[in-house]
Amino acid sequence: MSIDRPAELAARVATLDTIAAVLPMDRRDELAELLTDQDIETLRHLVNEGMGANTLRALTSDLAYLQAWSLAATGRSLPWPAPEALLLKFVAHHLWDAEKRLTDPEHGMPADVDDKLRIQGFLRTVGPHAPDTVRRRLATWSTLTKWRGHVGAFSSPALKSAIRLAVRATPRPKRRKSAKAVTGDILSKLIGTCRTDNLRDVRDKAILMVAFASGGRRRSEVAGLRKDQLATEAPIYLDGAPPLPSLSIHLGRTKTSGADNDEVVYLTGRPVDALNAWLALARIESGSVFRAIDRWGNVSQRALDPKAINDIVKQRAEMAGLDPNNFSAHGLRSGYLTEAANRGIPLPEAMEQSRHRSVQQASEYYNSATRRSGRAARLMD
Numbered sequence: 536m537s538i539d540r541p542a543e544l545a546a547r548v549a550t551l552d553t554i555a556a557v558l559p560m561d562r563r564d565e566l567a568e569l570l571t572d573q574d575i576e577t578l579r580h581l582v583n584e585g586m587g588a589n590t591l592r593a594l595t596s597d598l599a600y601l602q603a604w605s606l607a608a609t610g611r612s613l614p615w616p617a618p619e620a621l622l623l624k625f626v627a628h629h630l631w632d633a634e635k636r637l638t639d640p641e642h643g644m645p646a647d648v649d650d651k652l653r654i655q656g657f658l659r660t661v662g663p664h665a666p667d668t669v670r671r672r673l674a675t676w677s678t679l680t681k682w683r684g685h686v687g688a689f690s691s692p693a694l695k696s697a698i699r700l701a702v703r704a705t706p707r708p709k710r711r712k713s714a715k716a717v718t719g720d721i722l723s724k725l726i727g728t729c730r731t732d733n734l735r736d737v738r739d740k741a742i743l744m745v746a747f748a749s750g751g752r753r754r755s756e757v758a759g760l761r762k763d764q765l766a767t768e769a770p771i772y773l774d775g776a777p778p779l780p781s782l783s784i785h786l787g788r789t790k791t792s793g794a795d796n797d798e799v800v801y802l803t804g805r806p807v808d809a810l811n812a813w814l815a816l817a818r819i820e821s822g823s824v825f826r827a828i829d830r831w832g833n834v835s836q837r838a839l840d841p842k843a844i845n846d847i848v849k850q851r852a853e854m855a856g857l858d859p860n861n862f863s864a865h866g867l868r869s870g871y872l873t874e875a876a877n878r879g880i881p882l883p884e885a886m887e888q889s890r891h892r893s894v895q896q897a898s899e900y901y902n903s904a905t906r907r908s909g910r911a912a913r914l915m916d
Contacts, residue, residue, distance in 0.1 A: 571612055574598060577682060592841075597675035600657055604628070607651035616685035617676065622694050625673070629664040630701035666702045673698075715861040717848070717870035718877065722747055728854040734816060734828050739847050741806075741813035742825055743867070746844070748806040749784055750888035751868030754844035756786060760824040761838075762814075771803050780807040786890070798890050 578598075581591060605613045605621075608628065614621070631643030640646070643663065652658040677689040688694060717725070722743060729740035746757045764785045770778035786798035802810070813819075817826070823838035841864075848866065849859035868889070875885035 570599065570602060573615075573683070574602070577679065593671075594675055594679070597672045598679065601625075601672060601676055603652060603655055603657050604648070607648045608645075613676075615683050616680050616687045619688035619691050619693060622673070622676075622688060622691075623697055626669065626694070626697045626701055629669045630666060630698065631663045633662055666698070670698070715866060716873045717747065717862060717866040719870075719874045721852075721857070721862070721870065722867075724855040724857065725848070725851040728851050732816075734832055734834065737809075737813050737816050738825065738828065739851060741809040742844065742847060743851065744806040744809045745802065746864070746867045747871055748802055749800045750885075750890060751871030752786075752800075753868065754841045754864035757844050757864075758825060758839045758841040760784070762819060762821050762824055765810075765824070768801065779804040780811070782807050782810075800888055800890065 578591065578595060581594070602613055604625065605611060608624065609621070628644040628648065636642045649658060673689060673694075677687055680687040680689070715721070725743055726740055729736040729743075742757060745760075746752045746754075764787070766783045766785065768781040768783050771781050772778050781801060781803045784800050784802065786800065810824075814824070817834045819826070819834075822836065825839045825844075826837065827835040827839055827843070829835070845864040848862055848864050852862045853859040871889055872885055876882075
């Protein structure tokens with residue numbers, strides 16, 4: 536979609552800027568040109584209604600992709616409501632059989648559509664999309680359709696059948712968000728790269744230690760952490776050892792908690808020292824805890840983007856001589872539970888800190904850690 540009036544484009548950029556504090560975006564100029572006035576007004580309305588920042592980021596990302604795909608595939612912006620045929624086209628373009636593509640170049644997403652999306656940065660990998668990604672974007676499309684007061688064809692038998700048959704024809708192995716868990720030994724290597732007292736090393740050390748020790752916090756929770764969420768607790772006294780500093784982190788509403796729940800986790804010892812060292816060095820007395828640092832060593836007033844937490848983990852892994860492709864911010868979360876299992880900490884106790892709601896999901900890490908040394912694997916030892 537092209538915009539002929541520069542003033543109109545500038546107005547859209549300005550509108551996006553007004554919600555950037557809640558909805559961080561590093562591509563506002565592109566979004567202003569891609570999204571319609573109604574799209575941006577919807578986002579601003581949702582911000583005013585108090586929708587969570589993470590949900591808004593996901594909606595904006597999906598909406599931008601859908602608009603870009605519609606423009607590339609049809610030459611027009613998304614229609615509201617979308618006809619069933621367009622929904623089926625979306626499925627056909629994203630869920631396809633890679634083997635059939637070898638003998639039928641027309642199967643799947645057309646090359647010209649793929650090229651347009653790749654040039655814009657919307658496509659980075661090669662091959663069909665993950666079914667969960669396609670379902671999520673269709674769910675976003677459906678939600679936005681309802682917010683506009685329309686009834687879409689998202690529950691039509693034809694669409695459900697198309698998705699089911701496409702998934703069955705293109706099985707994909709389930710992949711972890713992080714190929715390898717950041718267990719205690721890996722964490723020590725990452726922290727070992729934070730050797731100096733400069734701002735970046737002190738900050739990254741605090742991020743790694745706090746994210747891990749607080750139960751493997753999600754990157755959005757680490758990036759969004761604010762000073763008023765921290766509360767100093769009474770020191771922890773152990774026999775024959777100096778008292779350990781302690782603080783609580785009030786997470787508030789999380790991905791798995793209700794709107795009125797105040798999730799609380801605790802930090803003790805070295806992670807508290809690392810966090811306090813960062814706060815003192817960066818002179819942070821209020822607002823966001825973890826912030827960007829520019830090339831001149833100036834600390835920003837705004838919070839880090841959640842993606843930056845992922846980048847920090849990968850950068851520190853590479854500096855430690857590890858393959859950065861094997862690690863991500865989610866590895867801190869899976870690593871916490873894996874390390875807890877390795878140390879014999881009961882699953883319920885570890886879940887109190889990680890705040891996992893699903894025993895099945897949390898126990899996967901325990902099973903992986905204990906099966907190797909369990910009796911079932913030692914029948915011939």
